[in-house]
Amino acid sequence: RGRARDATRKSDLGQIKRALEVYRSDQANETVPADTSGDVVTDLSGLVTGNYIRSVPEDPLGTNIYQYDADAGLVNFALWAALENSNDPDIVASCTIGSFTSTAPVGYNYCVTND
Secondary structure (H helix, E strand, O other): OHHHHHHHHHHHHHHHHHHHHHHHHHOOOOOOOOOOOOEHHHHOHHHHHOOOOOOOOOOOOOOOOOEEEEOOOOOOEEEEEOOOOOOOOOOOOEEEEOOEEEEOOOOOOEEEEOO
8 A cells, every 4th residue: 555655646746746847937037936834735835826736736644745845046846755665766865956956854755856
């Protein structure tokens, strides 16, 4: 069951990533939302109100809120989930896009970044 939930987590982050990419392309300055709280439900609620995504997905167990991190220029972003399978080959402690490196929040180990 844990692996199935991990597959859902990966799919959820992919869905949020796609919504953020479309959002960014629609902005005159091509930026993403600021990461004021770190959690996707709070920071990315504008994706819902702007009709970029129907609802912000939540972790299948409801115990860990997906995390969001954006660089200072609001150009690059990272999304984080907590995978249950400790042997998953996609587990990382940090992820980098361009000059932006996002370190895993405590308890989180899977990252998706913008393209």
